Amino acid sequence: MEWRLLRGLPDEAARQVLASARRRRFAAREVLFHEGDPAGGMHLLAKGRVCMRVTTPAGDVATLELFVPGDVFGEMALLSPGAVRSATAVALEATETLVIDEPTFTELRRRHPSVTEILVQLLGARVRRLNDRLLEALYVPADTRVMRRLFEVADLYGDVVPLTQDDLAGLAGTTRATVNRVLRREEKGGAVVLGRRRMQVVDRAALARRAR
Numbered sequence: 001m002e003w004r005l006l007r008g009l010p011d012e013a014a015r016q017v018l019a020s021a022r023r024r025r026f027a028a029r030e031v032l033f034h035e036g037d038p039a040g041g042m043h044l045l046a047k048g049r050v051c052m053r054v055t056t057p058a059g060d061v062a063t064l065e066l067f068v069p070g071d072v073f074g075e076m077a078l079l080s081p082g083a084v085r086s087a088t089a090v091a092l093e094a095t096e097t098l099v100i101d102e103p104t105f106t107e108l109r110r111r112h113p114s115v116t117e118i119l120v121q122l123l124g125a126r127v128r129r130l131n132d133r134l135l136e137a138l139y140v141p142a143d144t145r146v147m148r149r150l151f152e153v154a155d156l157y158g159d160v161v162p163l164t165q166d167d168l169a170g171l172a173g174t175t176r177a178t179v180n181r182v183l184r185r186e187e188k189g190g191a192v193v194l195g196r197r198r199m200q201v202v203d204r205a206a207l208a209r210r211a212r
């Protein structure tokens with residue numbers, strides 16, 4: 001497994017970091033950490049998939065992002081002293097992470113500035129994505145947002161997406177009722193087949209057209 005964050009490191013240094021990390025295993029739907037928890041460490045995702053959720057002021061759950069093997073998360077609480085977790089991490093399937101504790105992370109960045117450089121690039125890319133999402137939330141209709149998120153997760157997962165309609169609603173920033181209406185329409189049109197806790201994309205080209 002290659003983690004982008006460690007890409008600039010000499011092999012020996014990367015080996016040392018990985019050897020000092022703590023391997024943790026989580027079952028499907030288990031919480032890795034909660035929003036508001038004190039920072040524990042940064043997670044390198046080795047196996048499985050994790051989603052990051054926040055609770056909105058109205059008590060709804062919004063999904064900020066999905067992470068796949070090779071991704072890194074839980075770095076934000078380590079970057080500002082005293083910060084707490086900004087979101088809740090939930091395993092979507094059996095998951096394994098390598099956890100790098102705060103002193104190791106700080107020492108790693110001190111010794112290898114490439115880690116900080118890559119982190120800055122990752123955070124910059126995240127701001128760009130958030131800008132896109134903000135414009136989308138303000139100007140793009142909810143039905144299109146649902147199709148866009150479904151298209152993106154089908155890219156991540158392959159054609160069988162193990163998410164609930166609530167998960168998709170959280171990703172698209174809309175209600176489950178809207179997701180259900182859009183998916184039923186697409187099911188009738190033959191682009192998707194709906195199942196329990198999963199959706200199957202059978203016509204990606206149709207999905208891509210609707211996601212525009």
Ligand code: CMP
Binds near residue numbers: 072
């Ligand atoms: P941390 O705040 O330690 O714990 C929650 C993690 O979720 C955070 O670090 C980031 O790794 C990740 N995260 C928070 N907000 C976003 C976002 N908008 N997009 C992608 N990842 C995020």
